[in-house]
Amino acid sequence: VVDQIRLWQLENERMSTQAGFLFKDFDSVEEYTALSSYAEEIGVLEWKSDKKGLFFVSKYEQIRDYLKSRKSAK
């Protein structure tokens, strides 16, 4: 039992998990930049890679709405 507790501590210290959404397949760099910047602004951005054009957010509703408003503004 002691051993098991030790193992869990090991894992918890070394690894964290968070549920959310990965945004991918952007049409353009501009679209990626605009959306990742917006995600950062509203505080839901957890990880991003400008090189890969991917980002991870904890919540997606606001970004979905922002995407819609961008579409309709065009």
Next chain:
Amino acid sequence: MPRAVRGVLITCEPAIKSIIVHLDSENHDIIIEDLDETHLFVKENMIQVLKAKLEEHLKETYRPEEPLQDSDKEY
């Protein structure tokens, strides 16, 4: 049009990440995207399985300072 994929972001040290990549290589049923040295994007429904597998793996490689009395391992 970008897509939003539901899943879990794992943040860990490179050593743990390489174990997870290794565990995934058996069936390729855990990882959705390999993000960078310390991040992975994995399937939400595989988190419990992953944790169990990881614990098992750590148990195999982790040697306590004193062998346990009830250990059934042969030396």
